[in-house]
Amino acid sequence: MSAPASARPAAPSYAAVLRVPYARRTFATALVGRLSYGTVPLSLLLAIQRATGSYAACGAVLSLYGAAVVLLTPARASLVDRHGARRALLPLAVAHGGLLCVLAALTWRPGAPVPLIGGAAVLAGACAPPLGPTMRAVWSALLADRDLLRRAYSLDGVAEELLFVSGPALVGVLVAWTVPASGLLLGALLLVGGTGAFVTSPAMTGPRPRTQGAGRRGGVRGLAAPVVVAAGTGLAISGVELLVLAQVGADSGDTDLVPWVLGALSAGSALGGLANGAIDWRGPARSRLAGFAVALGLTIAVAGLAPGVLTLAVAMAGAGAFIAPALTTAYLLADESAPASDRTRAGAWVNMAVNAGSSAGGLTTGALLGHLPLPLCFALTGATALASAGVVLGSGRRTEPARA
Numbered sequence: 221m222s223a224p225a226s227a228r229p230a231a232p233s234y235a236a237v238l239r240v241p242y243a244r245r246t247f248a249t250a251l252v253g254r255l256s257y258g259t260v261p262l263s264l265l266l267a268i269q270r271a272t273g274s275y276a277a278c279g280a281v282l283s284l285y286g287a288a289v290v291l292l293t294p295a296r297a298s299l300v301d302r303h304g305a306r307r308a309l310l311p312l313a314v315a316h317g318g319l320l321c322v323l324a325a326l327t328w329r330p331g332a333p334v335p336l337i338g339g340a341a342v343l344a345g346a347c348a349p350p351l352g353p354t355m356r357a358v359w360s361a362l363l364a365d366r367d368l369l370r371r372a373y374s375l376d377g378v379a380e381e382l383l384f385v386s387g388p389a390l391v392g393v394l395v396a397w398t399v400p401a402s403g404l405l406l407g408a409l410l411l412v413g414g415t416g417a418f419v420t421s422p423a424m425t426g427p428r429p430r431t432q433g434a435g436r437r438g439g440v441r442g443l444a445a446p447v448v449v450a451a452g453t454g455l456a457i458s459g460v461e462l463l464v465l466a467q468v469g470a471d472s473g474d475t476d477l478v479p480w481v482l483g484a485l486s487a488g489s490a491l492g493g494l495a496n497g498a499i500d501w502r503g504p505a506r507s508r509l510a511g512f513a514v515a516l517g518l519t520i521a522v523a524g525l526a527p528g529v530l531t532l533a534v535a536m537a538g539a540g541a542f543i544a545p546a547l548t549t550a551y552l553l554a555d556e557s558a559p560a561s562d563r564t565r566a567g568a569w570v571n572m573a574v575n576a577g578s579s580a581g582g583l584t585t586g587a588l589l590g591h592l593p594l595p596l597c598f599a600l601t602g603a604t605a606l607a608s609a610g611v612v613l614g615s616g617r618r619t620e621p622a623r624a
Contacts (some may be wrong), residue, residue, distance in 0.1 A: 233309060237372045242423040245311065249421065250355040251379055253313070253414025256407040257348075258387020260320065262287070263403025266391070267327035270400055277334045278534075281341050285415045290575040297350045297568030301561055305354050306419045312349035312414035317408035319344035323482040324404035345590050349415055352380065352568035358423055360555050360563055369501065374497025378490050380543065385486060391551040420588025422605025442557030443566060445506060445612040446550035447573045449513050452608030456520055459585035459601040460485065462538065467591055468529055486526055488540025496545035505553045512546035517605030524598025546605075547574065551607075587610055 238244050264285060272465045299308040322340050326332040359372040391403045418424070464481050499509060516539060523535035550570050558566035581601075588597050 223519070231452060232373055234371055234494075236377060239507060239568060240368075242421055243372075245356065246362075246418065246421040246423045247379075248300065249353055249414055249417035250358075251383065251414070253349070253351045253411050254355075254380065254419055255387055255414070256381050256411035258383045259391050259403055260383075260407040261399055262388045262391045263395075263407060264323065264327075264341065266395060266400035267324070267404060271327040271330050271332050271337070272334055273330070274334070277337075281338045284338050286575070286579060288342045289348045290572055290579065292346050293348075293350055293353070293568045293572040293575075294346070294565055297353050297565040300350060300354050300357075301492055305358075305424050305564075308413050309349045309351070309354065309419050312347050313412050316344055317345040317347060317412040319347060320404045320408040320411075321500060324408075326402040327404070328401045349411070350416065350564065350568050350571070351378075351418065353564045354433075354573055355418075356551055356555065356567045357563040361560070362423055366552075368446045368547070369503070371497040372542070373551055374493045377544045377548045377551075378493040380389075381486060381490055381493070400511055410612055421490040423534070443569055445509060446553040446557070446570050448525070448611040449509055449546060449605075449608045450550045450570045450573035451577035452513060452604045453516065453543060453550075454574040454579075454582035455584070456577075456601055456605045457485075457543060458514060458578040458581030459604070460536070460539065460586045460598075461515040461518055461522075462582055462589065462602060463524075463594065463597055464532065465524070467524075467594055470530055470594065472491065481529065481533045481536055485536040485540040485543075488537035489543040490540075492541030493548060495542030496540075496548055505549055505556065506612060509546065509553055511547045511610040512542045512549060513605045513609035515609075516542040516546055517602040517609065519602070520605065521599045521602030524595035551578070 238247070254468040261282065265278055265282055268281050269275065272278070296308075296312060300311075302308075319340055323344060325342060326337050356373065356376060359369060359376065363372055390406075391400075394403050394406060461482060464485075465478050468478050468481060471592040517540040519535065519542065523532060523539060525531065526532040526535050547570075551567055555563055556572045581604075585597065585601060588600060592600070
């Protein structure tokens with residue numbers, strides 16, 4: 221039975237998260253390194269286009285790079301859990317940064333063979349250090365209080381969202397003065413410098429002792445719910461981006477309005493993430509995860525009925541309000557499911573699911589757009605989030621007898 225509201229201690233604030241010893245230094249240096257992931261994809265795209273003049277080459281190389289980053293994330297996170305962040309992250313960062321420099325050299329001037337660029341991109345993606353999952357594992361080690369940890373995860377998620385908005389803007393400023401390949405050099409500098417400062421923080425520890433059953437083949441138990449919701453959320457987000465382009469084009473014919481509508485989605489996500497961390501939730505994380513997925517799916521489905529661009533922007537802000545809370549809760553649930561020795565890998569599975577869902581979402585939605593009405597496409601995209609909520613509720617019912 222919960223205590224009366226008047227008897228409860230005041231909920232910890234975001235400022236309390238940053239007052240924890242070593243939190244500000246560790247978080248800031250991790251963000252510097254993670255900013256690279258906001259600058260590299262666009263820089264690579266622009267550099268390849270300038271070097272080859274082929275949009276097909278751009279798409280192929282960028283897909284290879286993205287697949288290497290996403291699919292090998294759990295494997296790289298396992299290295300962090302096994303050997304500790306200090307021993308695993310810096311070699312990965314140096315290798316990734318070095319290969320970004322190779323890519324910059326290859327694409328600085330036109331004429332480099334596309335297979336050579338593609339090979340370097342795959343190797344670079346394979347070495348990308350899992351800074352996000354590692355930082356979330358550090359938050360979990362620093363903060364024993366679960367309410368404070370939830371606020372830390374919310375702050376982390378909002379900051380990451382801002383990185384992926386500011387990164388392309390930084391590249392835009394850079395390429396106005398020099399060649400696009402310089403953005404790859406900037407990404408290498410940010411990653412190696414940020415990671416080097418990150419791993420020297422006193423908050424970083426060595427490898428954690430493994431508990432019985434940890435790290436065995438088959439992965440961390442209890443990850444189905446957060447991984448499925450993360451994949452469904454990623455799929456819905458990328459699908460919505462394409463649907464907004466089609467809807468705005470159909471309503472006004474002015475696709476210059478698309479960034480503003482998608483900006484409303486990002487703003488809603490940031491505000492929703494901050495609100496999620498500030499609210500003193502009392503229910504279990506699994507129930508919240510399902511609730512956020514249901515709300516996201518329903519809001520996206522209703523957005524397909526928006527009569528104009530302004531209404532669509534409002535609907536996107538409403539949908540965005542559930543994105544960061546859903547992802548934050550997925551990371552929290554993954555953290556709760558994993559022993560200390562596997563927390564980085566558990567978070568990496570959720571991270572991989574988001575990115576894999578995002579990659580698949582654009583592909584499937586693009587196929588649907590040519591054959592179905594737009595409102596139905598919105599409804600089907602929202603249904604992916606609803607289906608993920610069903611998996612969460614179903615898996616909760618199946619595991620309940622085992623907990624009794």
